[in-house]
Amino acid sequence: MFNLYSKASLPTAYGDFTIYTFSNDEKKDHAVLVRGEVKGKEGVPLRIHSECLTGDVFSSLRCDCHDQLVQSLKYLASVDFGILIYLRQEGRGIGLLNKIKAYSLQEEGYDTVEANVALGLPIDQRDYSFVINVLNYFEIKSVKLMSNNPTKFDYLKEKGVNVIERIPVLSEPRPEDKFYLETKKVRLGHKI
Ligand SMILES: [Zn+2]
Numbered sequence: 001m002f003n004l005y006s007k008a009s010l011p012t013a014y015g016d017f018t019i020y021t022f023s024n025d026e027k028k029d030h031a032v033l034v035r036g037e038v039k040g041k042e043g044v045p046l047r048i049h050s051e052c053l054t055g056d057v058f059s060s061l062r063c064d065c066h067d068q069l070v071q072s073l074k075y076l077a078s079v080d081f082g083i084l085i086y087l088r089q090e091g092r093g094i095g096l097l098n099k100i101k102a103y104s105l106q107e108e109g110y111d112t113v114e115a116n117v118a119l120g121l122p123i124d125q126r127d128y129s130f131v132i133n134v135l136n137y138f139e140i141k142s143v144k145l146m147s148n149n150p151t152k153f154d155y156l157k158e159k160g161v162n163v164i165e166r167i168p169v170l171s172e173p174r175p176e177d178k179f180y181l182e183t184k185k186v187r188l189g190h191k192i
Pocket residue numbers: 052054055056063064065066
């Protein structure tokens with residue numbers, strides 16, 4: 001089951017969007033921000049952003065989530081149309097409690113991947129099925145994916161989504177997140 005639940009205009013500091021919510025089987029309150037008219041379009045810029053409370057809201061420097069979110073919103077505000085899908089799956093799907101626990105392990109010298117393993121949790125349990133439903137809902141023909149994460153490209157291709165371009169979302173490494181970004185590059189294959 002996947003239906004439009006509600007939508008409303010959402011003016012932001014970066015530009016004007018329409019925010020959509022959908023009822024879905026996961027019962028998670030994901031948000032979809034739409035710029036302009038996307039229905040039935042080709043080459044729709046698409047950002048799939050997984051929730052990071054510490055980064056998105058508190059501007060934590062332990063990761064680059066805040067930078068990526070802001071850059072994506074700025075980019076979308078600068079073009080005629082596009083979509084940002086905000087998935088409420090904190091900490092690559094492990095939840096806030098486990099994410100903070102993993103942070104404490106990282107302070108003992110584990111990297112972000114080893115910490116999840118030490119907690120007996122999958123390295124990445126994010127689920128992108130909601131994304132496919134959203135793309136179908138808007139009858140999107142092809143997308144330009146705003147991401148550095150090869151897993152997302154593979155997933156979308158596997159699901160038959162036509163990804164015609166990659167829009168890099170690069171952030172300036174800071175001393176606080178240099179090791180984290182390096183780990184994502186080396187261990188998770190991110191193009192950063
Ligand atoms: Zn983050």
